[in-house]
Amino acid sequence: MLGLGLIGGSVLRAAVRAGRTAWGYNRSADAIAGSREAGYDTGTDLIAALHRAAETGALIVIGVPMPAVDPILDAIAEHAPNNPLTDVVSVKAEVAAAVARHGLSATYVGGHPMAGTNQSGWSSADPDLFQDAVWVVGVDDDADPDVWRQVASLALDCGSVVVPVESGEHDRAVARISHLPHLLAEALAGVGAVSPLALGLAAGSFRDGTRVASSSPDLVRAMCEGNADALTEALDEALAVLTRAREELVHERSTRTLVTAGHRARLLYEEHERFDISGVEPGDDGWLEKFRSAGRLGGVVRQIRSASPG
Amino acid sequence: MLGLGLIGGSVLRAAVRAGRTAWGYNRSADAIAGSREAGYDTGTDLIAALHRAAETGALIVIGVPMPAVDPILDAIAEHAPNNPLTDVVSVKAEVAAAVARHGLSATYVGGHPMAGTNQSGWSSADPDLFQDAVWVVGVDDDADPDVWRQVASLALDCGSVVVPVESGEHDRAVARISHLPHLLAEALAGVGAVSPLALGLAAGSFRDGTRVASSSPDLVRAMCEGNADALTEALDEALAVLTRAREELVHERSTRTLVTAGHRARLLYEEHERFDISGVEPGDDGWLEKFRSAGRLGGVVRQIRSASPG
Numbered sequence: 001m002l003g004l005g006l007i008g009g010s011v012l013r014a015a016v017r018a019g020r021t022a023w024g025y026n027r028s029a030d031a032i033a034g035s036r037e038a039g040y041d042t043g044t045d046l047i048a049a050l051h052r053a054a055e056t057g058a059l060i061v062i063g064v065p066m067p068a069v070d071p072i073l074d075a076i077a078e079h080a081p082n083n084p085l086t087d088v089v090s091v092k093a094e095v096a097a098a099v100a101r102h103g104l105s106a107t108y109v110g111g112h113p114m115a116g117t118n119q120s121g122w123s124s125a126d127p128d129l130f131q132d133a134v135w136v137v138g139v140d141d142d143a144d145p146d147v148w149r150q151v152a153s154l155a156l157d158c159g160s161v162v163v164p165v166e167s168g169e170h171d172r173a174v175a176r177i178s179h180l181p182h183l184l185a186e187a188l189a190g191v192g193a194v195s196p197l198a199l200g201l202a203a204g205s206f207r208d209g210t211r212v213a214s215s216s217p218d219l220v221r222a223m224c225e226g227n228a229d230a231l232t233e234a235l236d237e238a239l240a241v242l243t244r245a246r247e248e249l250v251h252e253r254s255t256r257t258l259v260t261a262g263h264r265a266r267l268l269y270e271e272h273e274r275f276d277i278s279g280v281e282p283g284d285d286g287w288l289e290k291f292r293s294a295g296r297l298g299g300v301v302r303q304i305r306s307a308s309p310g
Numbered sequence: 311m312l313g314l315g316l317i318g319g320s321v322l323r324a325a326v327r328a329g330r331t332a333w334g335y336n337r338s339a340d341a342i343a344g345s346r347e348a349g350y351d352t353g354t355d356l357i358a359a360l361h362r363a364a365e366t367g368a369l370i371v372i373g374v375p376m377p378a379v380d381p382i383l384d385a386i387a388e389h390a391p392n393n394p395l396t397d398v399v400s401v402k403a404e405v406a407a408a409v410a411r412h413g414l415s416a417t418y419v420g421g422h423p424m425a426g427t428n429q430s431g432w433s434s435a436d437p438d439l440f441q442d443a444v445w446v447v448g449v450d451d452d453a454d455p456d457v458w459r460q461v462a463s464l465a466l467d468c469g470s471v472v473v474p475v476e477s478g479e480h481d482r483a484v485a486r487i488s489h490l491p492h493l494l495a496e497a498l499a500g501v502g503a504v505s506p507l508a509l510g511l512a513a514g515s516f517r518d519g520t521r522v523a524s525s526s527p528d529l530v531r532a533m534c535e536g537n538a539d540a541l542t543e544a545l546d547e548a549l550a551v552l553t554r555a556r557e558e559l560v561h562e563r564s565t566r567t568l569v570t571a572g573h574r575a576r577l578l579y580e581e582h583e584r585f586d587i588s589g590v591e592p593g594d595d596g597w598l599e600k601f602r603s604a605g606r607l608g609g610v611v612r613q614i615r616s617a618s619p620g
Contacts, residue, residue, distance in 0.1 A: 114513040134511055163510060173508040176501055181515035183565065184494050186572025187551045191486055191544055193575035196608035198483040199582040200473055201444055203424040205491035206579070208518040213576035217569045228563045234501055235556050239549065241497045246545050253538045255493065259527045262496025265503035266523035269516070272509040298506035 001061050002049070002072055004031045004042060006116065007088050008063025009125025011158060012040060017127045018157035021058075025049040031122035046072075050079035059150045061111075062087035062095075065219060066226035069095060073102040084147040086111045086154070090174065091226040092138060092167035109147045110138035110167060113160060114178070118215040128159070134300070135160035139291045140167050145283030152282075152304050161274065161300040164291035175230035180238060182212050182220050183231070189213040274300045281305055311371050312359070312382055314341045314352060316426065317398050318373025319435025321468060322350060327437045328467035331368075335359040341432035356382075360389035369460045371421075372397035372405075375529060376536035379405060383412040394457040396421045396464070400484065401536040402448060402477035419457045420448035420477060423470060424488070428525040438469070444610070445470035449601045450477050455593030462592075462614050471584065472611040474601035485540035490548060492522050492530050493541070499523040584610045591615055 001012045004026040012035070015022040024042040026032055035042040043049065053060050060083045062072055069089060076085065085108045089095050092110045099108045115133040117124060135155035137148065152162045165173070189210040193199055212220075224231055245258035277299040280290040291301075311322040314336040322345070325332040334352040336342055345352040353359065363370050370393045372382055379399060386395065395418045399405050402420045409418045425443040427434060445465035447458065462472045475483070499520040503509055522530075534541055555568035587609040590600040601611075 114511050116514065133513065136511065163507075165507065165511075169507065170511075173505070173511050176504060177508050177512040177516040180501060181498055181519040183552070183555060183568060184498055185515070185519060185576075186565075186568050187548050187555070188491055188494055189572040189575035189579065190551055190568070191490060191547045193578045194486060195483070195606070196582065197473075197475065197479065197606050198487050199579050200584060200605075200608045200610070201424050201446065201475075201480075201483050202487040202579060202582075203443065204426065205495070205522045206487040208521050209491040209495060210572075210576050210579065211518050212515045213572045214580065215573075217573040220569050220573075221565050224559075224565045224569070225563055228559055232556065232560055235552065235559065237501045238497050239552055239556065241500055242493070242545065242549055242552075245493060245497070246542065246549065249535075249538055249545065250542055253535055255496075255531050255534045258493060258496050258500070259530050259534070262499040262520075262523045263525075263527040263530075265499035266495075266520050268503045269499065269509050269512060269520065270524065272506065272512075274510060295510075296505070296507050298510045300510070 001025070001063055002046070003063035003068075004035055004122045004125070005063065006120045006124045006129075007113065008061070009035065009122040010127060010129040011061060011063060011088060011113075011154075012042070013125055013127035014130055014158040015154065016040065020157065023049060023052065026122070034122050046075050047079055050075060053083050054080040057083060059084045059086065059154060061154070062089065065089070065222040066091060066094060067222055069098055073098055073104065077102040077104060082107060084150050086147075086151040088113055089226075090178065090223045092136070092170045094226050096138070096140060096167050105142070107144060107147055109143050109151045110140070111151050111155065112136040112170065112174070113155065113158070118212055120216045120219055130155070131159035133160045134163050136165045136170055137162050138167055138170070139164040139288045139295070141288065143288060145287065148282045149304050152301060156302070156304065161302055163300050164277070164295040166292055169292075169296070171227050172230045172233070175227055175234040179224045179227055179231045180234040182215070182224060183235060184238065185210050185213040186220070272298065274298055277301050311335070311373055312356070313373035313378070314345055314432045314435070315373065316430045316434045316439075317423065318371070319345065319432040320437060320439040321371060321373060321398060321423075321464075322352070323435055323437035324440055324468040325464065326350065330467065333359060333362065336432070344432050356385050357389055360385060363393050364390040367393060369394045369396065369464060371464070372399065375399070375532040376401060376404060377532055379408055383408055383414065387412040387414060392417060394460050396457075396461040398423055399536075400488065400533045402446070402480045404536050406448070406450060406477045415452070417454060417457055419453050419461045420450070421461050421465065422446040422480065422484070423465065423468070428522055430526045430529055440465070441469035443470045444473050446475050446480055447472050448477055448480070449474040449598045449605070451598065453598060455597065458592045459614050462611060466612070466614065473609070474587070474605040474611065476602055479602075479606070481537050482540045482543070485537055485544040489534045489537055489541045490544040492525070492534060493545060494548065495520050495523040496530070582608065584608055587611050
């Protein structure tokens with residue numbers, strides 16, 4: 001596990017709890033001290049961690065923010081270029097492109113656990129973070145079925161369900177349901193926190209609407225800026241919706257269109273139901289396209305036949 | 311208590327629990343059946359409830375949505391024009407104007423408990439809803455000190471702290487910290503809920519950012535549209551902030567300005583501390599201006615000397 005922040009640290013904890021042999025690397029000695037004290041096999045020596053991976057054929061998981069991905073890939077390309085490789089970064093197309101630049105695509109299948117808190121760092125890591133969460137596993141062209149099984153198996157061991165999604169589709173969807181929420185929360189915080197009076201009157205709607213603005217600004221920026229094109233599209237749509245609402249409010253003193261559509265959309269979210277994907281296994285004829293179609297419709301994978309041991 | 315929805319019903323429950331003699335009116339027979347079954351003194355006869363108030367000099371509390379306030383004031387002006395009068399409606403200037411049109415200003419002091427859930431109706435009413443919440447009590451020109459004491463005393467009995475705020479200031483502040491959050495939540499829900507894939511990947515940031523979009527659309531509209539001018543100003547500011555963020559994202563692939571400011575604002579909110587207003591009592595020389603200044607700075611009233619019995 002390369003990177004032991006909130007997500008990487010939680011993966012290490014969950015993997016070890018599931019009975020896997022796992023070890024971790026982190027740049028910061030502080031995180032290492034904390035994780036070692038808690039009994040985990042971790043260190044600040046990236047090369048040693050990679051050599052061990054190369055010797056054992058272990059699945060390598062990249063868990064650093066987007067701006068730190070390239071140097072990590074440099075090291076992997078040098079010291080463990082043939083290992084199965086995945087990541088837990090919140091954007092997928094940009095990671096896949098970086099992996100390709102490093103010649104590592106053949107053994108790479110991207111991942112993204114849709115879980116988090118507004119905390120960061122090893123001290124917030126929680127082996128239950130992924131329990132019942134959705135873990136996206138990439139189904140881009142030429143994905144290797146065996147690597148796919150290994151990545152999905154890790155996600156399942158961490159307590160998640162797996163949603164198979166192609167990188168570009170993932171990025172467009174999370175721009176809307178994860179990155180745009182962050183931008184709106186930041187904007188709401190700024191417009192609301194204008195006076196002690198406003199801060200003192202703020203109740204549930206402001207608290208919940210700005211919650212993610214308390215996340216580390218560096219991590220929010222890394223996430224949003226790594227998905228700039230898809231996020232621009234989602235933001236433009238939000239601006240268009242809010243501008244139309246503004247016109248209706250000013251000229252008709254009404255919020256009908258926005259509120260009616262928003263309420264209906266929230267009910268869709270509350271009523272959304274997953275279904276289990278069955279009848280297709282990694283490596284079957286057309287498995288990538290079948291997984292993509294099922295993922296698009298709300299399907300999840302809850303078990304994998306004959307997963308490789310971790 | 312006139313109106314027994316989430317807020318009105320919770321006020322009735324909390325007031326009775328605090329040992330007050332209280333009775334309620336609601337238009338809907340369903341709410342009345344539920345509240346009577348629970349042992350409350352309620353009915354669908356508005357005139358009878360007002361006659362009883364006129365005979366006893368009870369504090370009348372208006373707890374209906376803004377569009378229903380006028381007919382209620384018609385009945386009060388006819389049947390109980392001299393009673394102390396308050397309300398729990400989420401906008402204040404428009405209620406105060408309606409009260410003035412009915413010639414009831416002399417005994418009116420507005421109120422607004424900053425509490426709520428995304429539920430509505432008597433069945434959601436909860437005597438603990440106002441515990442540790444902020445309850446705005448109006449300090450408009452010519453507010454009657456005795457009525458003010460009675461309104462504040464009700465708020466304190468319901469477990470809240472009292473923030474003294476003038477109507478216009480209240481409306482401008484809640485436009486930012488309550489009504490704008492609703493509009494952004496509705497917009498986010500609409501932009502996010504575009505596909506089963508997006509709905510399936512949605513996690514905490516989308517859930518919290520859209521929570522209030524599950525509120526009754528009629529109540530959200532009544533609240534927002536009753537505060538159209540102040541809300542337009544807040545919305546324009548949000549649009550300006552988001553438009554600048556869009557330019558920075560497109561041209562510099564950066565979200566620095568927005569994220570930095572939003573994070574700082576959210577910390578201000580988290581670090582906001584109330585202080586107790588002391589040394590001024592309703593009716594003292596300059597009490598209204600002193601209360602206004604203190605409220606603006608984050609002051610709250612936690613006790614009232616010699617409050618009138620409820």
